Amino acid sequence: xxxxxxxxxxxxxxxxxxxxxxxxxxxxxxxxxxxxxxxxxxxxxxxxxxxxxxxxxxxxxxxxxxxxxxxxxxxxxxxxxxxxxxxxxxxxxxxxxxxxxxxxxxxxxxxxxxxxxxxxxxxxxxxxxxxxxxxxxxxxxxxxxxxxxxxxxxxxxxxxxxxxxxxxxxxxxxxxxxxxxxxxxxxxxxxxxxxxxxxxxxxxxxxxxxxxxxxxxxxxxxxxxxxxxxxxxxxxxxxxxxxxxxxxxxxxxxxxxxxxxxxxxxxxxxxxxxxxxxxxxxxxxxxxxxxxxxxxxxxxxxxxxxxxxxxxxxxxxxxxxxxxxxxxxxxxxxxxxxxxxxx
Amino acid sequence: xxxxxxxxxxxxxxxxxxxxxxxxxxxxxxxxxxxxxxxxxxxxxxxxxxxxxxxxxxxxxxxxxxxxxxxxxxxxxxxxxxxxxxxxxxxxxxxxxxxxxxxxxxxxxxxxxxxxxxxxxxxxxxxxxxxxxxxxxxxxxxxxxxxxxxxxxxxxxxxxxxxxxxxxxxxxxxxxxxxxxxxxxxxxxxxxxxxxxxxxxxxxxxxxxxxxxxxxxxxxxxxxxxxxxxxxxxxxxxxxxxxxxxxxxxxxxxxxxxxxxxxxxxxxxxxxxxxxxxxxxxxxxxxxxxxxxxxxxxxxxxxxxxxxxxxxxxxxxxxxxxxxxxxxxxxxxxxxxxxxxxxxxxxxxxxxxxxxxxxxxxxxxxxxxxxxxxxxxxxxxxxxxxxxxxxxxxxxxxxxxxxxxxxxxxxxxxxxxxxxxxxxxxxxxxxxxxxxxxxxxxxxxxxxxxxxxxxxxxxxxxxxxxxxxxxxxxxxxxxxxxxxxxxxxxxxxxxxxxxxxx
Numbered sequence: 079x080x081x082x083x084x085x086x087x088x089x090x091x092x093x094x095x096x097x098x099x100x101x102x103x104x105x106x107x108x109x110x111x112x113x114x115x116x117x118x119x120x121x122x123x124x125x126x127x128x129x130x131x132x133x134x135x136x137x138x139x140x141x142x143x144x145x146x147x148x149x150x151x152x153x154x155x156x157x158x159x160x161x162x163x164x165x166x167x168x169x170x171x172x173x174x175x176x177x178x179x180x181x182x183x184x185x186x187x188x189x190x191x192x193x194x195x196x197x198x199x200x201x202x203x204x205x206x207x208x209x210x211x212x213x214x215x216x217x218x219x220x221x222x223x224x225x226x227x228x229x230x231x232x233x234x235x236x237x238x239x240x241x242x243x244x245x246x247x248x249x250x251x252x253x254x255x256x257x258x259x260x261x262x263x264x265x266x267x268x269x270x271x272x273x274x275x276x277x278x279x280x281x282x283x284x285x286x287x288x289x290x291x292x293x294x295x296x297x298x299x300x301x302x303x304x305x306x307x308x309x310x311x312x313x314x315x316x317x318x319x320x321x322x323x324x325x326x327x328x329x330x331x332x333x334x335x336x337x338x339x340x341x342x343x344x345x346x347x348x349x350x351x352x353x354x355x356x357x358x359x360x361x362x363x364x365x366x367x368x369x370x371x372x373x374x375x376x377x378x379x380x381x382x383x384x385x386x387x388x389x390x391x392x393x394x395x396x397x398x399x400x401x402x403x404x405x406x407x408x409x410x411x412x413x414x415x416x417x418x419x420x421x
Numbered sequence: 422x423x424x425x426x427x428x429x430x431x432x433x434x435x436x437x438x439x440x441x442x443x444x445x446x447x448x449x450x451x452x453x454x455x456x457x458x459x460x461x462x463x464x465x466x467x468x469x470x471x472x473x474x475x476x477x478x479x480x481x482x483x484x485x486x487x488x489x490x491x492x493x494x495x496x497x498x499x500x501x502x503x504x505x506x507x508x509x510x511x512x513x514x515x516x517x518x519x520x521x522x523x524x525x526x527x528x529x530x531x532x533x534x535x536x537x538x539x540x541x542x543x544x545x546x547x548x549x550x551x552x553x554x555x556x557x558x559x560x561x562x563x564x565x566x567x568x569x570x571x572x573x574x575x576x577x578x579x580x581x582x583x584x585x586x587x588x589x590x591x592x593x594x595x596x597x598x599x600x601x602x603x604x605x606x607x608x609x610x611x612x613x614x615x616x617x618x619x620x621x622x623x624x625x626x627x628x629x630x631x632x633x634x635x636x637x638x639x640x641x642x643x644x645x646x647x648x649x650x651x652x653x654x655x656x657x658x659x660x661x662x663x664x665x666x667x668x669x670x671x672x673x674x675x676x677x678x679x680x681x682x683x684x685x686x687x688x689x690x691x692x693x694x695x696x697x698x699x700x701x702x703x704x705x706x707x708x709x710x711x712x713x714x715x716x717x718x719x720x721x722x723x724x725x726x727x728x729x730x731x732x733x734x735x736x737x738x739x740x741x742x743x744x745x746x747x748x749x750x751x752x753x754x755x756x757x758x759x760x761x762x763x764x765x766x767x768x769x770x771x772x773x774x775x776x777x778x779x780x781x782x783x784x785x786x787x788x789x790x791x792x793x794x795x796x797x798x799x800x801x802x803x804x805x806x807x808x809x810x811x812x813x814x815x816x817x818x819x820x821x822x823x824x825x826x827x828x829x830x831x832x833x834x835x836x837x838x839x840x841x842x843x844x845x846x847x848x849x850x851x852x853x854x855x856x857x858x859x860x861x862x863x864x865x866x867x868x869x870x871x872x873x874x875x876x877x878x879x880x881x882x883x884x885x886x887x888x889x890x891x892x893x894x895x896x897x898x899x900x901x902x903x904x905x906x907x908x909x910x911x912x913x914x915x916x917x918x919x920x921x922x923x
Contacts, residue, residue, distance in 0.1 A: 283747035
């Protein structure tokens with residue numbers, strides 16, 4: 079049976095997840111415990127929801143490193159509003175609106191002033207974290223005050239039902255919606271086309287600037303959703319919320335086969351990438367390796383992922399070259415026959 | 422031998438993928454002459470230059486410099502032999518001064534530091550010797566294009582170049598800058614430097630060169646004295662004998678359905694261009710590369726928006742948004758399909774349907790069945806091979822890629838189709854097919870505008886030809902009256918007798 083490259087890439091990630099899980103399960107006593115699996119899923123869901131948003135930006139050929147800043151800012155907003163006693167749908171809505179506005183700002187800056195998205199989102203990430211610091215509750219003396227959320231409705235978001243945290247359910251739902259949008263709607267296909275070749279897209283009638291702005295906006299909104307669930311789970315928000323997530327989410331997407339530079343990948347790949355990265359981190363911790371080694375392994379995983387993608391490209395290029403050569407030969411033959419017929 | 426030769430090539434041959442692009446090319450350039458090289462696109466001019474300068478390696482033949490047999494395997498060998506190329510895209514670093522640029526990479530060192538004084542002295546000596554209007558300490562970014570070119574030439578001379586190769590050096594120069602360059606070239610000739618000059622512009626060939634070598638289909642077809650030769654003779658040699666006309670199509674022109682361009686101006690490129698393109702007719706637009714042809718059609722399509730003037734379709738203004746124009750029935754096959762036309766990693770299917778989601782989706786949801794049906798029909802109708810709709814487009818041959826892009830528009834029955842160099846890199850068989858599809862669309866009453874540098878294509882396929890020169894229409898050829906020679910002359914600014922001047 080012929081399986082498309084898209085599916086092969088996902089099966090490989092899935093197989094690696096299974097193999098790695100089996101190794102960790104066999105060599106550590108606590109990996110396979112229900113509570114650990116719940117924890118893995120919860121952590122993966124946090125990264126995964128961000129990855130959903132980041133995958134949109136990556137597929138459209140951009141990159142967003144400001145997710146950490148947006149998470150910090152919107153998380154702190156959630157905390158403040160929840161402490162005020164607002165009902166949870168309003169709190170989440172407010173966070174999503176602010177997150178989307180942050181994303182929109184990214185997209186607008188990049189398309190309006192023709193900026194490089196890497197540097198722009200790196201810069202706005204700092205700005206958004208700064209907004210977080212401005213928004214956080216402070217003592218009259220100016221020092222940061224830690225607030226504990228007692229808003230029952232909001233805290234519900236951090237709980238679980240039937241063993242599944244709500245954030246995990248949200249993650250799965252968001253991933254499926256994103257996957258559908260990316261592969262089955264005009265919007266998603268225009269996003270993919272923009273990432274594949276922006277100039278061609280423009281000449282084909284795709285509004286490239288609008289696509290870019292929209293995708294950054296979606297990414298900002300996803301960050302806010304991830305932040306809301308995480309703040310509800312931790313019952314408070316703090317300044318380091320979301321730090322490092324900008325890079326982690328991009329890395330997880332890349333591991334899941336979403337190509338940097340655009341045009342390839344989808345939310346399912348990003349989902350698998352998030353699971354994989356979380357399992358690696360969790361397993362390392364089970365081995366008792368300290369953080370430095372975790373970093374080394376995470377970095378190595380990303381390198382291996384992009385190297386294998388490059389290898390993938392070489393192999394498939396060879397295979398397809400063979401097809402097109404065969405095709406060219408047939409054409410030449412036809413040409414010769416035509417010429418022969420005319421004489 | 423009466424004259425001393427600086428460069429002589431003997432029976433140079435070169436093939437790419439089994440296709441012979443150079444056949445026994447013998448080129449002779451004398452000491453202290455400005456020698457022109459002309460030929461149509463694809464005649465082999467740039468290939469022979471690239472062999473002489475070591476970019477390509479020859480399959481067969483010999484190169485002699487100053488009577489000495491030399492082996493040129495890479496650019497370094499060429500520089501060693503005294504051959505220097507002045508690139509169109511200048512290779513100067515704008516932030517550095519003239520002196521710094523000239524010695525970039527081979528600075529004169531003194532106690533581990535660059536010896537600025539000595540380098541400056543040497544540059545000044547060079548400037549004095551050749552009488553250039555340059556100052557050694559001037560920063561390149563502050564200089565005009567002509568001065569930059571002089572600096573580039575100076576850089577070549579500093580490495581003791583005996584032969585300078587200039588490939589269309591005047592394309593980015595204004596008239597007075599061009600004249601300045603010619604004076605510089607004449608100065609160099611007096612000092613004994615030889616120049617190989619490549620240009621499409623006949624008036625420049627007359628103005629500055631001594632002899633002219635003409636190439637066609639990879640062969641040298643003649644060497645003439647460029648001061649006395651007739652323009653007709655040159656163009657006849659470039660084209661070869663006229664090709665037989667293959668079945669002239671009688672267009673059914675609908676004068677009520679037309680695109681009218683009125684007083685269109687765009688920066689320095691286009692000045693008050695006005696014309697009409699009618700339904701049922703294939704309108705060809707000729708002119709040299711860089712004459713503004715591509716920009717003109719991009720304005721009509723809405724891809725270039727900052728033009729002055731008006732463009733109307735049946736009396737209604739044409740939008741400056743590509744997306745709106747596509748919905749109104751426009752389509753465009755851009756000049757460079759790689760950068761503007763296709764999506765390399767995406768499938769044939771996606772490449773075909775990308776502009777048709779207005780029909781293939783409801784409320785933003787793609788109807789998968791309609792999408793693949795549309796693509797399958799287009800693949801069959803326009804004979805895309807291989808007929809594998811999931812195959813990434815980058816794996817198709819050039820001709821089939823072009824068919825896919827044409828199918829993108831033809832499959833949605835466009836009303837206005839703009840084609841910019843539609844058959845570049847397309848082999849002969851596919852070319853003929855593309856023409857059939859274009860004619861079929863014209864027979865249905867659509868407006869077709871085709872820009873082309875391929876003279877045979879322009880004169881055979883178009884029902885009417887307009888030639889751009891100097892940013893405006895120079896000449897119009899109606900009712901298939903365009904001949905390759907007349908179009909070529911008009912492109913270089915020489916009016917032919919037959920056509921009607923606008």
